[in-house]
Structure formats: structure tokens, C-alpha cells
Amino acid sequence: MFNYLVRRILYAVPILLGVILITFVLDNVMTSPDEKASRVLGPKVMGKARVEWIHNRGLDLPLPTQFARHLGKLARLDFGTSWQTQRDLRDVFLTGALPSLLITGPGFVAAFCASVSLALFQVFVRNSPLDRGLTLLSVGLMSVPTMVYVIFGQAILALWLSYFPAFGFSFAGFGTVRFLLLPVTIFIFINLGYDARLFRAIFLEEINQDYVRTAHAKGLSNARVLTVHVFKNGLIAIITLVVAQVPKLVLGSLLIESLFGIPGLGSVLVQAIQTGDQPVIMASVFLGSVLYITGLIATDICYALADPRIRLS
Amino acid sequence: MTNFWKPPRQMDKSVSPISRPLNLFRISDFGLRVFLLCCAFALCGCDNNPNPPPYHERRADGSPWVVRYASLVSDPKSFDPQFAYDVTAQRALEPVYDRLLDYHPMKADPFELIPSMLEEIPKREDAGEGKVSYLCALKPGILFHDDPCFPDGKGREVVAEDVHFSFQRICDPKIESPFYEPLAQRVIGMREARETAKDAKYDYDKVRIAGFETIDAHHFRIHLSEAYPQLLYWFALHTTTPMAREAVEYYDGLVHDGTVRPSIHKFYTVGHGPFRMKEYVPRQRIRYERFDGYHTSVFPSDGFPPEKAQWLQQFAGKPLPLFDELHFAIILDTIPGFVLGRQGYIDGITANKDAFAAVVTRSQELTPKYKARGLELEKVMMPNTFFLSFNMQDPVVGKNAKLRKAISCAFDVATYCDIFYNGVSPVAQQLLPRGLFGFDPNYKNPNGYDPEKAKRLLAEAGYPNGRDAKTGEQLTLTVEEPADGSELRQRAEYEKRAFETLGIKIIVNENTHARVLERLEQGSFQLGSGTGWMADYPDAENFFFLFYSKNFPREGANYCRYSRPEFDAAYEKMATMENGPERLALIQQMNAMLDEDCPIILQFSKAYFSATQPWARWTHNNPIMEGGFNKYHQVDAAERERLQPEWNRKPLWPGLALGALIFGGLGYAIRWNRKSNV
Numbered sequence: 001m002f003n004y005l006v007r008r009i010l011y012a013v014p015i016l017l018g019v020i021l022i023t024f025v026l027d028n029v030m031t032s033p034d035e036k037a038s039r040v041l042g043p044k045v046m047g048k049a050r051v052e053w054i055h056n057r058g059l060d061l062p063l064p065t066q067f068a069r070h071l072g073k074l075a076r077l078d079f080g081t082s083w084q085t086q087r088d089l090r091d092v093f094l095t096g097a098l099p100s101l102l103i104t105g106p107g108f109v110a111a112f113c114a115s116v117s118l119a120l121f122q123v124f125v126r127n128s129p130l131d132r133g134l135t136l137l138s139v140g141l142m143s144v145p146t147m148v149y150v151i152f153g154q155a156i157l158a159l160w161l162s163y164f165p166a167f168g169f170s171f172a173g174f175g176t177v178r179f180l181l182l183p184v185t186i187f188i189f190i191n192l193g194y195d196a197r198l199f200r201a202i203f204l205e206e207i208n209q210d211y212v213r214t215a216h217a218k219g220l221s222n223a224r225v226l227t228v229h230v231f232k233n234g235l236i237a238i239i240t241l242v243v244a245q246v247p248k249l250v251l252g253s254l255l256i257e258s259l260f261g262i263p264g265l266g267s268v269l270v271q272a273i274q275t276g277d278q279p280v281i282m283a284s285v286f287l288g289s290v291l292y293i294t295g296l297i298a299t300d301i302c303y304a305l306a307d308p309r310i311r312l313s
Numbered sequence: 314m315t316n317f318w319k320p321p322r323q324m325d326k327s328v329s330p331i332s333r334p335l336n337l338f339r340i341s342d343f344g345l346r347v348f349l350l351c352c353a354f355a356l357c358g359c360d361n362n363p364n365p366p367p368y369h370e371r372r373a374d375g376s377p378w379v380v381r382y383a384s385l386v387s388d389p390k391s392f393d394p395q396f397a398y399d400v401t402a403q404r405a406l407e408p409v410y411d412r413l414l415d416y417h418p419m420k421a422d423p424f425e426l427i428p429s430m431l432e433e434i435p436k437r438e439d440a441g442e443g444k445v446s447y448l449c450a451l452k453p454g455i456l457f458h459d460d461p462c463f464p465d466g467k468g469r470e471v472v473a474e475d476v477h478f479s480f481q482r483i484c485d486p487k488i489e490s491p492f493y494e495p496l497a498q499r500v501i502g503m504r505e506a507r508e509t510a511k512d513a514k515y516d517y518d519k520v521r522i523a524g525f526e527t528i529d530a531h532h533f534r535i536h537l538s539e540a541y542p543q544l545l546y547w548f549a550l551h552t553t554t555p556m557a558r559e560a561v562e563y564y565d566g567l568v569h570d571g572t573v574r575p576s577i578h579k580f581y582t583v584g585h586g587p588f589r590m591k592e593y594v595p596r597q598r599i600r601y602e603r604f605d606g607y608h609t610s611v612f613p614s615d616g617f618p619p620e621k622a623q624w625l626q627q628f629a630g631k632p633l634p635l636f637d638e639l640h641f642a643i644i645l646d647t648i649p650g651f652v653l654g655r656q657g658y659i660d661g662i663t664a665n666k667d668a669f670a671a672v673v674t675r676s677q678e679l680t681p682k683y684k685a686r687g688l689e690l691e692k693v694m695m696p697n698t699f700f701l702s703f704n705m706q707d708p709v710v711g712k713n714a715k716l717r718k719a720i721s722c723a724f725d726v727a728t729y730c731d732i733f734y735n736g737v738s739p740v741a742q743q744l745l746p747r748g749l750f751g752f753d754p755n756y757k758n759p760n761g762y763d764p765e766k767a768k769r770l771l772a773e774a775g776y777p778n779g780r781d782a783k784t785g786e787q788l789t790l791t792v793e794e795p796a797d798g799s800e801l802r803q804r805a806e807y808e809k810r811a812f813e814t815l816g817i818k819i820i821v822n823e824n825t826h827a828r829v830l831e832r833l834e835q836g837s838f839q840l841g842s843g844t845g846w847m848a849d850y851p852d853a854e855n856f857f858f859l860f861y862s863k864n865f866p867r868e869g870a871n872y873c874r875y876s877r878p879e880f881d882a883a884y885e886k887m888a889t890m891e892n893g894p895e896r897l898a899l900i901q902q903m904n905a906m907l908d909e910d911c912p913i914i915l916q917f918s919k920a921y922f923s924a925t926q927p928w929a930r931w932t933h934n935n936p937i938m939e940g941g942f943n944k945y946h947q948v949d950a951a952e953r954e955r956l957q958p959e960w961n962r963k964p965l966w967p968g969l970a971l972g973a974l975i976f977g978g979l980g981y982a983i984r985w986n987r988k989s990n991v
């Protein structure tokens with residue numbers, strides 16, 4: 001296992017270098033230094049002021065020199081400073097991770113539990129009109145864009161029914177929860193349809209296995225067969241799909257955070273893309289790839305832990 | 314012998330929770346009903362007000378503490394007055410830092426300067442050899458906010474040296490002040506100070522600006538190398554606001570005694586305005602509290618608009634600010650702003666594209682729903698002008714005035730404004746927007762929409778029906794279009810179709826706005842869209858300089874590369890003159906020259922509607938500070954307290970209905986399963 005892990009981490013290094021190189025090249029191909037300066041300083045700041053701004057950030061240096069500097073900084077985990085807000089990016093990422101996790105963490109767990117429950121419930125009432133109705137509902141939930149969920153959530157639950165704040169966030173102890181309820185609910189609904197359909201298919205495959213027939217023959221109730229035997233065996237497949245997502249939760253949800261004013265990393269990235277804040281975009285892409293690779297490695301480990309037949313070598 | 318076989322366990326139907334259908338009306342399901350009710354009540358008890366509680370409930374005198382809730386569309390880039398140039402930063406700084414001069418909050422046509430930190434508007438003094446000076450007198454007794462950077466934490470008095478320090482900071486290359494270049498062109502000694510600052514660590518004690526003469530604690534004189542009446546408008550910008558050197562040195566962003574002090578260049582303020590900044594949480598909010606030591610200005614007693622004059626009389630001469638706490642919610646998207654406005658949690662609704670149909674009728678009135686709620690509609694006319702720019706150095710359009718005029722006459726700006734601005738933004742008839750000296754409300758653009766004239770001019774230009782009279786080839790023009798989103802693409806499409814009515818072929822180069830600007834700067838274009846100008850200060854010079862031949866890119870914004878010696882001569886004369894009949898005549902001449910040469914296609918001046926809450930009726934509508942003038946705003950807290958709960962009632966039935974649905978589904982499932990197991 002240890003050797004396998006070391007090998008996987010070493011494989012990750014060229015992948016990361018590739019990601020950094022591609023984002024760097026894309027950034028420089030897509031936007032010239034003048035364009036970057038114009039986006040940050042505004043179109044009215046011209047001439048010497050713009051030239052100085054470009055010079056102070058080393059954007060007038062040859063590209064290989066710029067890339068070497070960029071790599072050196074990343075190696076020291078020095079992400080630099082936001083061009084738009086002047087904030088140190090390490091601070092931005094550290095302070096942004098918690099609000100993001102407060103949305104995606106509970107949302108992910110609740111969506112997982114709800115999807116598994118719904119999938120088991122559908123298996124429980126399989127082939128009934130209710131099962132078909134729920135399948136249709138899941139397809140509907142999958143098809144609705146995130147933006148629509150947010151708009152309807154804000155319009156109905158926040159504006160019409162006045163149950164939740166439509167916007168905002170505050171670290172206020174238990175009071176923080178009220179800001180999270182609506183975004184988390186929406187996060188659940190966004191994932192529910194897809195996950196429930198997928199998990200239902202996994203559980204349905206399990207329900208036709210021999211061990212299920214044996215369990216029934218032993219006189220176990222439907223509920224016990226489903227919640228203990230089918231659930232446990234189905235979980236192996238589910239883990240492989242789910243664990244890879246966990247590290248990425250830190251990056252938050254782009255749209256939900258932006259539209260609810262949650263100061264997480266998702267909204268940082270959206271704002272950076274909209275305003276051409278190059279250091280933030282580059283650092284976010286780097287962080288995203290690190291987390292994605294971590295997720296893939298974690299999946300392999302969990303797979304081996306969950307299924308004794310799998311050996312990592 | 315061990316018996317490996319066990320008989321199936323008998324299921325006890327009275328115990329298993331899934332062995333019988335759930336019945337909410339049975340006594341044993343009472344707990345579930347209580348749970349459902351608790352959920353419903355929890356939802357109803359969840360406060361939907363996103364604003365944090367105010368700093369205080371009551372003032373020291375027992376009267377209610379009044380909070381104003383407004384919004385910003387982005388985070389400020391900085392809180393440093395000498396660096397910040399974006400609109401958001403200016404709005405965020407305005408409550409904290411007073412300016413040397415201010416704009417009269419009620420006078421927007423024309424705009425008028427009034428004293429703020431200065432005793433009076435400085436008078437121009439001729440110093441010989443074309444040089445001029447301005448003697449300025451600071452009001453005595455203006456205090457910096459209390460802060461640990463001052464001895465005993467007590468804010469000291471603002472003195473003339475603090476203004477000099479601000480000018481020094483503008484010269485400091487580390488600050489990267491975008492205001493340096495235009496000021497250094499006129500204020501004597503700024504360039505020398507900059508050069509010194511480049512060489513070594515900038516020593517503020519040694520490097521004085523020659524053109525800044527400190528007379529005593531409250532008097533200073535600024536010496537200019539040439540006449541520049543616009544300097545007074547610079548006094549109304551944050552860039553020249555006095556800064557406390559102690560604060561800048563104290564808040565250096567470094568660790569002192571184990572504690573990181575914030576950097577004043579980024580996120581900290583030590584001002585002298587009507588409010589102190591108490592909290593800034595990026596991407597969430599900025600909060601300010603009234604500064605009790607503020608006595609710099611009072612509510613004006615003149616200039617009231619007739620329709621509000623009677624109501625405004627109650628505030629005349631009152632000390633400022635009129636409320637105690639200011640809360641800016643940072644709302645990056647337009648929809649949440651509209652929702653919060655509808656709920657009454659911010660004090661106004663901007664009728665942007667998403668909210669327009671809900672707030673404003675086709676006849677540009679408030680919709681009945683909002684009228685019934687007591688909101689009022691205010692139209693904000695921005696001091697800007699948008700236009701398309703011709704490249705005057707282009708061999709096709711640059712040398713053919715009739716062709717440019719023909720293209721201009723083919724563009725139906727009124728329909729364009731109807732489609733893309735709901736008819737709110739007025740068609741621009743001249744370069745200057747409303748509110749500036751030289752703006753003529755009766756003036757009509759001679760190159761405005763006239764399809765017949767356009768065809769005639771095109772024929773006279775040598776392209777009858779859009780074809781070259783000599784070769785017969787169809788005329789092809791390229792338009793640089795910013796197309797960052799779907800709406801901008803629609804605008805590009807509209808412009809293409811408008812020009813193609815002439816029979817010419819239009820090629821649209823879609824790009825980001827920044828890339829379009831880059832092409833305009835390089836001069837590699839024929840016709841550029843998305844250009845225009847927002848007044849930095851309300852003076853004709855700030856618009857006509859866009860066509861001054863010494864302002865070609867990259868140093869200036871004369872993207873058209875318009876060059877006409879008569880225009881330059883008139884501009885140079887006009888720029889240094891005080892407003893008066895002679896200056897007006899020059900402005901008219903320059904307007905006529907632009908009409909004759911047609912280097913731009915005039916489009917519109919931007920305007921928008923804002924609906925104000927019944928408790929936050931606007932005392933003023935002055936667009937020059939883009940939502941500024943906070944200290945003049947008023948809020949009726951009692952009215953808000955009465956209406957807010959009315960607008961945010963929480964019905965109980967949806968929670969109960971949802972619970973019933975879920976448990977009904979469960980009951981059905983259990984019944985169905987039992988039936989299928991029989």
C-alpha cells in the first residue's frame with residue numbers, strides 16, 4: 001500500500017506541472033499584459049501608469065522567466081496577492097475554505113444520505129407507481145439548472161414564504177445556521193436527482209444477487225435485507241464514486257456561493273473570473289488539481305479498505 | 314449434535330415499525346406529529362433578515378439608533394484614497410474621508426461645488442508667467458477619528474501638512490496612484506518628488522513638493538505651472554483628502570508586538586468623515602458608525618427641488634449625518650439585491666435589467682404593487698456619454714467625412730435604447746452630458762438617425778447603395794465589438810444590421826472589452842464599439858480632451874486619433890478658462906467641429922431608475938458621486954419597523970403540507986409493500 005501511495009504521488013507531480021503549464025500558457029495566450037492591466041486598473045488608467053503597473057508585476061519579462069518565477073512561488077506555496085482586492089491569497093484561501101465547507105460539507109452528507117435513502121426507498125417499492133413517479137422526479141431534478149434552483153429557492157422559500165434569509169452570511173455561532181439552511185437545501189436538491197438514480201441502479205443490481213435470496217429465505221424482513229445486506233454491498237460501488245468528490249468540497253459551490261453571498265472559495269473564483277484576477281484564477285486551478293488528485297488517491301485507498309478482494313500493489 | 318438449522322424468526326407485527334402503515338392520527342404517532350409541528354415552527358421562527366443587529370439600540374439621548382442599509386456591487390479594490398479609483402472604492406471611502414470640497418447634493422444641473430473641509434472655494438491667484446496659485450483655508454477643528462495610532466488614541470486636528478502628505482503619497486511610486494500623471498502635469502514639483510522617490514527610500518521629511526506651500530496649520534497654497542481651473546474638482550475627489558501620517562506609518566501591514574497591524578493601503582481607514590469604518594468582511598459587508606466628533610458640514614439650506622422643498626426644509630441646517638450607522642451589503646449579483654429590496658432589508662431597489670419589469674411600467678412609472686407599498690421612483694441621469702469611435706487614420710473611413718456621417722445617420726439610437734435600456738437612457742445629442750457647463754438641452758445632433766440622409770450622404774461619399782462608384786465593389790467595414798455576454802452580442806448584432814441597411818457589408822470582430830480597448834489603443838480598427846466616457850469631474854475639458862491631438866493612445870484616450878489644429882487651439886484655450894460666455898462660445902465651436910468631422914457616432918447617456926423605500930426617501934438625486942452623499946441621507950426607522958414585519962410574514966401551512974406529503978408517501982409505501990408481500 002505504502003509503495004503504491006508513493007508511486008501515485010510521484011505520478012501526480014508531472015500531472016500538476018502540466019496543469020500549471022497549460023493554465024500559464026492559456027492565460028498568456030488569451031490575455032496580453034495590457035489587457036490584464038486594463039481589466040484591473042480600469043480603461044481610464046493609461047500610459048505610464050499602466051506601463052508601471054505591468055512592470056511592477058513582472059508581466060513585461062520573457063515568458064520563460066515569468067513561468068519559472070510562477071513555479072518557484074507555487075513550490076513555496078506562495079500564491080501571491082489578488083490584483084483586484086490586494087489580499088494575500090493564502091489568507092483568502094484559508095478564510096474562504098470554512099464558509100465553503102459549511103455549505104458543501106453538510107450539503108454533501110445530507111445529499112448522500114437523502115439519495116441513498118431515496119434509492120433504497122425506490123428499491124423497497126420497486127416497480128410500483130410511486131417508484132416510477134420518483135424516478136421521473138429524479139430525472140426532473142437532474143435536468144433543472146442550478147440557477148433555476150437558486151432563483152426558485154430565493155423567490156419561494158426566502159421571498160414568498162420568508163422562511164430563510166435570501167442572501168448573506170455571518171459567523172454568529174448557532175445564528176450561522178439560518179444562513180446555511182437554504183443554500184444547503186438547494187445543494188441537496190441539485191445532487192439528489194443524479195445520485196438517487198445512480199444509487200438506485202446500484203442497489204437494484206444488488207437486490208437480484210443470490211445472497212439477497214438467501215437472506216429472504218432466512219426470513220429476514222424486506223427492510224433488514226435492504227438496510228443491512230443490500231446497502232452494505234452496494235456501498236462498495238458507491239464509495240468509489242463518492243470519495244473522489246470529498247476533497248473538492250473545499251472549493252465550494254461556484255453558483256450557490258455567488259448568489260447567496262457566501263464568502264467561500266467558489267465565490268472567490270467566480271469573482272476572479274469576472275474581473276480577470278489572474279493570480280486568483282491560477283492559484284484556484286492549481287489548488288483544484290491538487291484536491292482532485294488527492295480525491296482519486298483517496299478513492300483507491302477506500303476501495304481497498306472497503307473490499308478485501310482489492311489489493312493495492 | 315449441533316443443529317445448524319434454525320426456524321425463521323416470527324415477525325412481531327405489533328413492534329416492527331414498518332410492519333404496519335403509518336397513521337398520523339393514531340395516538341402512537343403523536344410524537345411524529347409533534348416533530349412535524351416543531352419543524353414547521355422552526356422554519357417560521359427562522360428570521361429571514363440577513364442584516365446583523367445594529368451596534369446599538371438607542372442613542373445616548375435615548376432616541377432610536379438609525380441604520381441605513383445600502384449595497385455595493387463588488388469589493389472595493391482598496392481603502393487608500395490616493396490609490397483607489399474604482400467606483401466601489403469611492404463609495405466605500407466617501408463616508409470615512411471628507412473631501413476638501415464637495416458637490417452640492419441637490420444641484421445636478423449644473424453641478425456645483427461647495428466648501429467641505431475648506432472654509433470656502435479657493436480663489437485663483439495669478440503668479441505671473443502663466444503660473445497660477447490657489448490659496449486654501451482648512452476649517453479649524455476638524456478631527457481625525459479616534460484611533461490607537463494617535464497619542465492616547467484621540468484623533469488630532471486636521472492640518473495643512475496632512476494635505477501635503479497626501480500629495481507626497483500620490484508621488485510615491487509604491488502607492489501606484491493613478492492620479493499622479495494628470496496632477497504632476499500641473500502641480501509644480503511633483504515630478505521631481507517622484508524622481509527622488511524612485512532612487513531611494515522615499516523620505517517624506519526631506520522630499521517636499523515645491524508647488525505645495527504650507528502657510529500655517531490651516532492655510533496652504535498650491536502653485537500650478539499653468540492655469541488649471543479643474544484643480545477645484547480634484548479637491549472634490551478623495552485623492553486629495555488629508556491623510557494622517559501617523560496612521561499610514563502605524564498601519565503598515567507588518568507584525569508589531571506579535572500582532573499583525575492591517576495595512577492602510579489596503580483595508581484600514583483612519584479618516585475624518587462623518588462615519589468610522591467599524592467592520593469590513595470581504596464579499597459580505599462594510600459597516601460604519603457615526604463619528605461623534607464630526608462637525609465639518611451641515612445639511613444645505615438651498616437648492617431644494619420644488620417637489621421636495623417643503624419636506625426638505627425640516628433638515629435644513631441640521632448637523633450631519635442624519636443617521637447613526639451605515640451598512641453596505643456586498644452583493645455581487647443583481648437578483649439577491651432585488652429580493653432584499655423587496656423584503657425591505659435594503660433601503661432601495663435598483664431597477665436593473667432583472668428587476669425592471671417588476672418595478673417600472675412601460676410608461677416609466679412605478680408598478681402599482683410598489684406604489685401601494687409606498688415606494689418612490691427616482692431617475693438617475695449619469696454624467697456620461699457613450700459612442701462608437703471611427704479610426705480617423707483608417708484609409709477608408711478616416712479620410713471620408715461623408716461616409717462617417719452616412720454611417721452615423723443610419724444608426725437608430727432611440728430604438729437601440731428602447732431595446733437595451735428599456736427606453737430609460739436618453740439619446741445623446743452632443744458630447745457633453747446633462748449637468749455640465751456647455752450642455753445645450755435644445756441641441757440636436759445633425760448626424761442623428763435619418764435613413765434618407767444616410768443614403769444620400771453615402772452616395773455623395775462615393776458609395777451609392779453601398780458599392781464603390783468606381784469599382785462596383787461592396788463596401789466592407791469591420792467593427793470591433795465587446796461581446797463578453799449574450800446581451801453584448803445582441804447589441805453587436807443590432808449595430809451590424811443598422812449599418813447594413815445602407816447596403817454595405819459589416820464584419821463584426823467580437824472580443825472581450827479589454828481586448829477591444831487594446832485594439833483601439835493600437836489603432837488597428839475601423840469602427841470601435843463600447844467606447845464612451847464617464848465624467849471624472851463635471852467639466853467640458855474632461856470630455857473634449859478625448860479629441861485633443863496630444864492625447865493619442867497610449868498616453869491618452871483619443872482612440873479616434875482625431876486631429877484638427879483649430880480644435881486643438883480651441884481646446885487649449887477652453888481648458889484653462891473659467892466658465893463664462895467666452896468659454897461657452899468655444900465649447901459650441903468645438904461641438905460644431907465634431908459634428909462636421911463626425912469622428913464618433915453618438916449613442917446615449919446612461920440613466921437608470923431606483924425605487925426608494927417609504928422610510929428612506931431620497932433627500933437628493935446627484936449622480937456625480939454614484940450613490941455617494943451618504944451623510945445627507947435620511948431614514949425613518951419607525952416606519953421601517955412598522956412595515957418590515959408586514960412584508961415578511963411566514964405562513965405555517967407550507968411546512969405542514971410538506972411534512973404531510975412526506976409522511977403520506979411513507980405510509981403509502983409501507984401499505985404497498987405489505988400488499989405486495991402478501
